Amino acid sequence: MNVGIIGLGLMGGSIAQALQQRHHIVAYDINEDALQYAMNHKIIHEMSRNLTDFAQKVQVVFLCLYPNDIITFIKDHQLAFSSNTVLIEIAGIKTKFVKDLLPFLRQDLDLVMTHPIAGREKIGVRHANPSIFNKQNFVIVPTDRNTPEHLELVREFAREMGFGTITDLSPEAHDEIIAYTSQLTHVLSLALVDADDFHFQTARFIGDSYRDLTRIAMINEKLWSDLLIANHAHLIPRIDQFIDSLSRYKDAIQNNDVQTLVSLMKLAKERRFSIEKDVKE
Amino acid sequence: MNVGIIGLGLMGGSIAQALQQRHHIVAYDINEDALQYAMNHKIIHEMSRNLTDFAQKVQVVFLCLYPNDIITFIKDHQLAFSSNTVLIEIAGIKTKFVKDLLPFLRQDLDLVMTHPIAGREKIGVRHANPSIFNKQNFVIVPTDRNTPEHLELVREFAREMGFGTITDLSPEAHDEIIAYTSQLTHVLSLALVDADDFHFQTARFIGDSYRDLTRIAMINEKLWSDLLIANHAHLIPRIDQFIDSLSRYKDAIQNNDVQTLVSLMKLAKERRFSIEKDVKE
Numbered sequence: 001m002n003v004g005i006i007g008l009g010l011m012g013g014s015i016a017q018a019l020q021q022r023h024h025i026v027a028y029d030i031n032e033d034a035l036q037y038a039m040n041h042k043i044i045h046e047m048s049r050n051l052t053d054f055a056q057k058v059q060v061v062f063l064c065l066y067p068n069d070i071i072t073f074i075k076d077h078q079l080a081f082s083s084n085t086v087l088i089e090i091a092g093i094k095t096k097f098v099k100d101l102l103p104f105l106r107q108d109l110d111l112v113m114t115h116p117i118a119g120r121e122k123i124g125v126r127h128a129n130p131s132i133f134n135k136q137n138f139v140i141v142p143t144d145r146n147t148p149e150h151l152e153l154v155r156e157f158a159r160e161m162g163f164g165t166i167t168d169l170s171p172e173a174h175d176e177i178i179a180y181t182s183q184l185t186h187v188l189s190l191a192l193v194d195a196d197d198f199h200f201q202t203a204r205f206i207g208d209s210y211r212d213l214t215r216i217a218m219i220n221e222k223l224w225s226d227l228l229i230a231n232h233a234h235l236i237p238r239i240d241q242f243i244d245s246l247s248r249y250k251d252a253i254q255n256n257d258v259q260t261l262v263s264l265m266k267l268a269k270e271r272r273f274s275i276e277k278d279v280k281e
Numbered sequence: 282m283n284v285g286i287i288g289l290g291l292m293g294g295s296i297a298q299a300l301q302q303r304h305h306i307v308a309y310d311i312n313e314d315a316l317q318y319a320m321n322h323k324i325i326h327e328m329s330r331n332l333t334d335f336a337q338k339v340q341v342v343f344l345c346l347y348p349n350d351i352i353t354f355i356k357d358h359q360l361a362f363s364s365n366t367v368l369i370e371i372a373g374i375k376t377k378f379v380k381d382l383l384p385f386l387r388q389d390l391d392l393v394m395t396h397p398i399a400g401r402e403k404i405g406v407r408h409a410n411p412s413i414f415n416k417q418n419f420v421i422v423p424t425d426r427n428t429p430e431h432l433e434l435v436r437e438f439a440r441e442m443g444f445g446t447i448t449d450l451s452p453e454a455h456d457e458i459i460a461y462t463s464q465l466t467h468v469l470s471l472a473l474v475d476a477d478d479f480h481f482q483t484a485r486f487i488g489d490s491y492r493d494l495t496r497i498a499m500i501n502e503k504l505w506s507d508l509l510i511a512n513h514a515h516l517i518p519r520i521d522q523f524i525d526s527l528s529r530y531k532d533a534i535q536n537n538d539v540q541t542l543v544s545l546m547k548l549a550k551e552r553r554f555s556i557e558k559d560v561k562e
Contacts, residue, residue, distance in 0.1 A: 180476070185490045190530060194549050194552075219546050221542075221547055225546060
């Protein structure tokens with residue numbers, strides 16, 4: 001199948017690599033360097049800087065752009081695509097698209113909303129690597145307009161890319177849970193680095209725990225500021241809930257309350273172990 | 282050299298493995314299973330369940346017990362050791378020992394306080410692995426009573442174990458910075474798991490970011506409740522400072538303030554990259 005990639009960054013490049021053995025990959029990007037790099041490294045089969053040409057070549061297109069850019073791109077360029085083209089977007093936010101994008105989408109285009117829960121703290125096609133998808137979680141957010149065939153096609157792509165679980169969610173459920181599992185997680189990592197007073201040379205006094213918790217603070221700030229603000233209605237309550245949880249620990253520590261502290265830790269440990277177990281199954 | 286290990290758990294076992302090629306390792310533990318396992322797996326050269334025998338065989342002893350147990354052990358058993366024995370403790374807290382242990386220590390024993398900043402979220406000698414020390418940070422907290430020869434001996438052990446940096450700190454400085462780099466980090470991980478409302482099957486919607494941030498929530502609650510409470514004077518202000526940092530993010534998100542959010546993220550990213558760079562050097 002001819003598969004198009006719009007936006008040849010870390011995610012677009014990784015998807016191209018993951019699918020290139022079974023499909024003919026054509027990429028479109030405004031960045032000539034990224035296209036040339038991907039051609040030279042055989043990440044893609046064909047490149048295009050002309051959207052009209054590109055759009056006529058592909059039946060399926062992965063939109064690998066920042067969330068706000070996806071909306072702008074579709075509004076500005078959807079006329080270029082043939083009828084029945086399947087557009088697959090991969091952003092970390094969904095209700096915004098339901099509100100700001102679907103009403104403007106051509107009736108003969110099918111937009112399938114997905115969230116491959118994978119990535120790395122790097123930017124650009126040079127860091128693309130299909131192994132980031134291996135055994136990870138993939139979410140599909142179907143709408144009434146998606147045909148069963150196109151949803152199944154996307155599931156097949158997810159399996160080909162190596163994802164371990166594929167789950168359907170409503171747009172609201174997606175944004176609610178991602179606020180916790182992904183967005184809160186990134187905010188905590190950033191705030192932890194921010195809380196360093198640099199009174200000491202931090203690097204000499206850290207272990208893997210600090211390294212792991214702050215790794216995702218090496219963030220793509222353009223992407224993540226978009227995501228966090230777009231989902232603020234779900235994220236703010238989760239930040240508050242986290243502060244409540246943290247305050248329970250703070251109170252127990254302040255009151256020398258070993259018993260409460262041990263109970264809290266035991267519960268957290270059990271919950272985390274059960275997640276680990278779920279992941280392996 | 283005959284090196285003793287008191288407490289053959291994850292840390293004691295890993296130290297034994299790391300030093301066994303150059304030294305004769307004798308372990309003492311009240312847990313017969315742990316000793317037998319370590320003998321069977323050639324982690325130690327000799328085992329002892331009789332402290333008097335053990336103490337006469339070793340010139341240097343690693344105390345690999347929980348912080349409070351170190352104090353109790355020394356108070357109860359220090360008469361067993363020969364004059365000039367070097368005791369090396371490895372706990373994650375120091376001012377407590379200065380106050381509650383050093384005044385009670387026999388004048389002819391030398392206690393060197395250290396903190397190997399390494400570990401894993403497992404318990405017991407079965408999970409011991411000397412690679413956990415590889416290129417990690419090692420802290421020595423010298424006191425006026427330590428002889429230069431004994432401090433140099435401990436540095437040599439740290440190098441033999443594979444540590445990447447060795448830094449001297451005062452007891453107060455140690456407890457101040459560890460409150461941030463290690464203890465706050467563990468509390469955040471626990472509170473993040475605690476903030477899950479289990480409204481969804483979490484395992485299906487997490488990525489490596491959530492896995493990495495919550496890994497250390499699989500905690501040894503006996504050890505860590507000791508550590509956190511012993512260091513509450515330094516830890517509570519760092520929790521408050523973290524909540525301030527988190528609130529800056531919350532405010533920016535709530536106010537749709539992309540500019541502030543991007544600035545905060547850029548600063549955190551730069552800081553984290555500079556730590557990464559420091560670590561590699």
